[in-house]
Amino acid sequence: MEHRIERLGHMGDGIAPTADRGPVFAPRTLPGEVVSGEIIGDRIAAPKIVTPSSDRVTPPCPHYKSCGGCSLQHASDGFVAAWKVDVVRRALTAQGIDAQIHSPETSPPNSRRRATLSARRTKRGATVGFHGRASGTITEIPHCLLVDPAIVSALPVLEILTVEGASRKGEIAFAVTVSGSGLDVSATGGKPLDGPLRVTLAGIVAQTGLARLTWDGETVAMAEPPEQRFGAARVVPPPGAFLQATDHGQAALTHAVLTAVGGAKRVADLFAGCGTFSLPLAAKAEVHAVEGESDMMAALDRGWRGAAGLKRVTCETRDLFRRPLLPDELNRFDAVVIDPPRAGAEAQVAEIVQSRVATVVMVSCNPVTFARDASALIAGGFTLADVTTVDQFRWSPHVELAARFDRRHIATA
Template structure:
């Protein structure tokens, strides 16, 4: 067994692990803070297990959850709130500096506990029971949980019922993913990785979903129970997303992003909403501008189109056109972009390298870039800056409380 060693943590890395320099190179330790003296056990590959905090930082606080350090859902519950906000803000600044970008960064828009309206749990059948919870850090071990201070209360209250709901479709040889979303109609549950559906399983799952009062249950992408349509409110537009569709994780965070984007594009009258999803930004922008929504996932785009068709006239929305298109492989070209007054893009974590290159060549006056990854945001921002844009506003938004992840909105203006 590897011997324990004493080290001093110098800083926190991008994934919120503490970093200590040793003769063998940097050592990464979870659940520590800068300047703490700790006892650790090296685990190989430059990582170490925290054994004991010998000298604690003044910024260390008691965690909010008894599962902290056991489950892998949170990394920073032990950090005082103001220092936590400073650290998240600094991650954005660090990512920009790595690309040679100096910009004024607004204060972090904070997240609050019990605000996550969606969460993904892991579930499997054991020899004697069923385990549902989160994976332990860097592990395939499922840590069963009875409470979670991240999620809205209705998801937390449903945890025992969720275990019973999915139990018939689980085996001891696989792990299922259980995505739960809180909607105005109740819980929308999407399960992947379970047993293949057959007639008896479909009937059993439907009966259990009814007993648990689940609004909608889908299994492997197929809807097996739909007591009520799980609509989500996108700036007053009621959209019925397909099972497993992307949504912003918190309502408050979504509202902040929508507000920042709307302020950024100002009085633009023709807007392209790229990587539009189910219409998080389109629904708001169409109040005052015509919108062209582009998204590679056709079911999400169809949900937006249906909602606009049915509700747009009564809401006074401007026209919203839509196009299914893989923007990573086939971005909108400069010749297509130049007809717009503004472009909004909100890509996956990998960013929008190809699309940013086309935007940089265009004459679009204003661009609102939304990202959940400061590193790829900075890469795409560098492309826009090199194309003649200026980064006029940048705001980090915390939707991923106690984790290293962060959302941000940047407003770029040409010339």
């Protein structure tokens, strides 16, 4: 039986209506395409394209069919950009919000500076790569077009680490980050770190030029501090810490934040991480950075103290979900920057509405929770002019955004 794809869902799968089952999902399809295939549950797991869309292109990566790392390589860049704008627009429309949404700035191929790879020992050595789509099978990716070439070049090193550090039946996850001084590798799921394994792993670091190797949260060896650049500061993030996925994406979001903050002299940076925005902001404003992880705050503070020419940055470790900044605390600032995780910042936004803060700059990786929080800000007297979108997760359904909210009539705290 044939089915016509009407639209893509928020995870990038095609959606086709059926008379008896309701909507069914078909991966790697596009709107307007006619497909066929067996329906199992609510999915066509292996759709055959009967009538292709004019937006369909030949996936450039040789690993596309077997690898689950990219889900939209079959679509033209123009289609993906327009679709991601529409994802944001639909999320805002669902909350009754109308805003100008700019087309995304898309990171180029081979620009992902961080990736989590899976690895298993085999009889002949090791397999390192990404899982196949909805599969436990690991696909090797020697010609990956997504990640930075330095990560691809390190695959043999990860194989060596797997042979030495993985159990026969276990699987290791390697979070690999490109830094200014080499690769920062954080491994989880390996053998317990006893004395002999520690010596072996440290030897691998010395021989292969890794900047740092962390094993289940414990640093085994650090040849060079794996620094990241945030404005004028150099920061050594804790192992496995969150960073923007590409340098391009970080630069685009930082530019959007700095532009939106404008001439504010005192800024609160909430969910500040290791200082992605705090430290560039400190070139012109005093900044109070708040983050729930103390090791990230310590890294930010060291980066600030080691940089020249920055204004004062204070750091506070605080769970903003359980203990959001209250109105009397927020009233000290001219602007608030907030970059919450995918769950959004409902509790913190409620306190912002009750404060006298006049400018809020929100960065988000989830259009749905962004729209929910935007609705609360608007109900509290803020206006939303436009939205900047950034696509640093190329060939995936993910999109990030930044937006400025202003209000003229300020609540009395």
